[in-house]
Amino acid sequence: MSALDRIAERQLVVVTGKGGVGKTTLTAMLGSLLAARGRRVLLLEVDPRESLHQTLGTEPSGGEIVQAGPRLGLQNLQPAAVIEALVREKVPLAYLVRKITESAAFHQFVEGAPGLKETALLGYAYRALQSGHRPRFDLVIVDAPATGHSAALLAAPGLLAQAAQGGQLGDMAADLATFLADASRCGVVLATLAEEMPVQETLELITRLQVKLGLRPDLVVANGLYPVPRPGAAKANDPPRELLQARRRLNEAELARLATVWDGPLVELPLLPLGRGPALVEALAILLEEADR
Ligand SMILES: Nc1ncnc2c1ncn2[C@@H]1O[C@H](COP(=O)(O)OP(=O)(O)OP(=O)(O)O)[C@@H](O)[C@H]1O
Ligand SMILES: [Mg+2]
Secondary structure (H helix, E strand, C coil), X not given: CCHHHHHHCCCEEEEECCCCCCHHHHHHHHHHHHHHCXXXXXXXXXXXXXXXXXXXXXXXXXXXXXXXXXXXXXXXXCHXXXXXXXXXXXXXXXXXXXXXXXXXXXXXHHHHCCCXXXXXXXXXXXXXXXXXXXXXXXXXXXXXXXXXXXXXXXXXXHHHHHHHCCHHXXXXXXXHHXXXXXXXXXXXXXXXXXCHHHHHHHHHHHHHHHHHHXXXXXXXXXXXXXXXCCCCCCCCCCCCHHHHHHHHHHHHHHHHHHHHHCCCCXXXXXXXXXXXXXXXXXXXXXXXXXXXX
């Protein structure tokens, strides 16, 4: 089974990797590819600096679901806003809701309770998959915050469930932890550059996911590879050939280092001379699908 076939069967996929390696671009690519396969896909962006919409050429989400194509929605979601919405759902009086959500104690609770924001975010994703939800999605892809936090993100509901020991919050967190532990429904995709620091973080994260959560990524994408310099006359504004060669050699050395630990599905994607936007996403998505066969 190809990695994309496996990802297409998931309900929740977390895309993670070090800062700037192409997580948001990869989230958009996966969304386009899987919506094209007939899945109803919601892309969730947590980063308050909205950029997901740019990759797909829509207006910014500003917290709402924006249609980015047939069966493809995207949404920028701030965990604190999710928790406020939950309070609004449970507390019937508007003035009381305001009193709660504007209080210092509430903000201390939201910021201070370990795993609460992460659980709220994943809980939101989980609800979007339920049959009663309108619109309902088959698959939610989370464009996760940088690497350091993604193992913690996935471990959060389990830890919160332990800490809360029952109650409405504890039960919700426990349900969510069970869902996340189901390897047939939830998966992780890692993005990296074939450079020293990102590969180092990727290797550490693969180990951490395995040890902490018993989880093996569905796919690792080595993004932004330098092209193999071709013989022939260089054009006037091409980068110097030696520089390209050196970059490419570095990429290959790092890919070899990655291969010493990761023997699962790996796709290499080139650095393309395109800016952030739908043309880049489409070109990379075609290459991803070809390489995944
Ligand atoms: N293969 C590629 N070829 C050319 N440009 C790329 C490629 N992949 C990503 N980019 C560009 O690199 C920049 C960073 O990509 P992206 O925003 O997807 O990374 P990110 O991991 O989400 O970053 P952050 O950690 O800041 O959220 C963007 O401008 C994007 O358009
Ligand atoms: Mg991003």
